[in-house]
Amino acid sequence: SQQGEEDPQALSIQEGENATMNCSYKTSINNLQWYRQNSGRGLVHLILIRSNEREKHSGRLRVTLDTSKKSSSLLITASRAADTASYFCATDPTGANSKLTFGKGITLSVRP
């Protein structure tokens, strides 16, 4: 079953603008991960944030996690046309047999 729910479902911005994507989830987690997928390709791991972390940076990416609200956001700063892709959040729930659960994804289009 899908736990992560991203919003918006689709986002279109101009190159150079910032893109903010949100993810909400339902159960307790060990960590939350963001992935990118170009059309017809596999997933690329972007960033992982643990449940005891509130914010993490990686290059132009900034991820926040609010476990009290069970939500996370991914910010891509100074977007580029090459950032055009689908973005998924995935939660690693607590428990002995944890399995990543993916949200439905956000389609980001960056106009040159």
Add this chain to the structure above:
Amino acid sequence: GAVVSQHPSWVICKSGTSVKIECRSLDFQATTMFWYRQFPKQSLMLMATSNEGSKATYEQGVEKDKFLINHASLTLSTLTVTSAHPEDSSFYICSARDSTSGRMDHEQFFGPGTRLTVL
């Protein structure tokens, strides 16, 4: 590091034939691998968890006799779609979890996917 490969990258087959997809962790050992399928413009749905040396664990609604999984070594898992039908056409993606002790984040590394088209 942490590269996962899949072979083939795409395959077209006739209805009724079986297709085998390989998933390999190239530079790490993976006691656990996962198989997902993804329909166009949809998310990844976990099909099964592949455990080295033991039987795979299938998600609810996934036919184990239809989707045969073999995880014979620490670097290879295979998914065989038996008697494939057009409704099995999909994008199949595997992932592998690094078995190195101390990695508590359970980070998964994904293969590039296999596009299966059943005519």
